[in-house]
Amino acid sequence: MDLDVFVAAHRAEWERLDQLLRRRRHLTGAETDELVTLYQRTATHLSQVQASAPDPALTSRLTTLVARARSAVVGARKSTWRDAAHFFTAGFPAACYRTRYWWVPTGIVFTLLVAVIGWWIAGNPEVQGAIAAPEEVREMTREGGAYETYYTESPAAAFSAQVWTNNAQVAAISLAFGALLGIPVVWVLLMNAVNVGVGVGLMAAAGRLDVFMGLILPHGLLELTAVFVAAGVGLRLGWTVIDPGRRTRRAALAQEGRAAIGMAIGLAAVLFVSGLIEGFVTPSGLPTWGRITIGIVAEAAFLVYVFVVGRRAYLAGETGDIVEADRAAEAPVAA
Incomplete structure (x- = not known):
């Protein structure tokens, strides 16, 4: 994998996901669907980077972004009895x-x-x-x-x-x-x-x-x-x-x-x-x-x-x- 090409191809999606996460309480229905789609894509991107080109800085950035998106999409779950x-x-x-x-x-x-x-x-x-x-x-x-x-x-x-x-x-x-x-x-x-x-x-x-x-x-x-x-x-x-x-x-x-x-x-x-x-x-x-x-x-x-x-x-x-x-x-x- 050419990491520079990969980042250039997907940077816009990551920035858009970050933007939606910052204003997630005021999203429209279409924007919410877009957030879910971008979360799924970014999670796949993270997996690809970890498997093919484990760059620490990019891995850390995408891990944080995916974690924030997961929290927004599925919500926090607390362990119970x-x-x-x-x-x-x-x-x-x-x-x-x-x-x-x-x-x-x-x-x-x-x-x-x-x-x-x-x-x-x-x-x-x-x-x-x-x-x-x-x-x-x-x-x-x-x-x-x-x-x-x-x-x-x-x-x-x-x-x-x-x-x-x-x-x-x-x-x-x-x-x-x-x-x-x-x-x-x-x-x-x-x-x-x-x-x-x-x-x-x-x-x-x-x-x-x-x-x-x-x-x-x-x-x-x-x-x-x-x-x-x-x-x-x-x-x-x-x-x-x-x-x-x-x-x-x-x-x-x-x-x-x-x-x-x-x-x-x-x-x-x-x-x-x-x-x-x-x-x-x-x-x-x-x-x-x-x-x-x-x-x-x-x-x-x-x-x-x-x-x-x-x-x-x-x-x-x-x-x-x-x-x-x-x-x-x-x-x-x-x-």
Whole structure:
């Protein structure tokens, strides 16, 4: 694109749009129609400039002009409680369902990796010795040891808040840094798999794997599923950088990024529930089967939420992105 020729060809339209915006309260019907037409054209011009000749000064000028015109044409829209309700009943579950082909395999690979690491550690005393001294291992795995007191050494409310904060940070890292080709996401998953695998291996070697599973499953099912969803979305975002599909890379990243931000909010709510379970149910005096049952019920509820409610919303056209009226106009892209 020859930028000087492009500006010369369309400057009059932009100046006319600016003129109409300055006196929009006194426009005739014909002038109002003209304003709408010029807004649509200018939005397309902005998209063309961003895609072909991203001049900062011109992009800034047209962005401001399009934003003013959008406000004049569609008016300002305020978020309401109805928007929040729609997000949690349609947008968020649909986004989780839409990304299922990323986070379900992620969860399967993670689980297999934990099993392999745990089996390797449990069957190799020399590996256990490399992790910690024998006295330290016995202290961690004995009855009333570190793996058990971890859940009871702090007040339930404070511990629940701490757990929620930590897990939300893990999910946020996966979502925020997914655009870096997903590499940080893989690293976070690997570190978490190693941590869980070490616990499985050491407790299995001590003959107390049932105790460990009774401690981790009540909250871990829902907690890890939320982490898998965040990781899957982060990996999808990283893949979008490589292959944006039929969208421009800018438009694809914008769409997936907006959906990822929304999912961060939804996953924070999911992790809040798992934090409550970890803070109040895991260290409780309930029998092991009772605590695990609560964890299974919470996990089943989330899966129904995604694969029933989310599937229905997805088939109805929901993607987890913001409503179309709030999105920037985009120029058509040839297939």
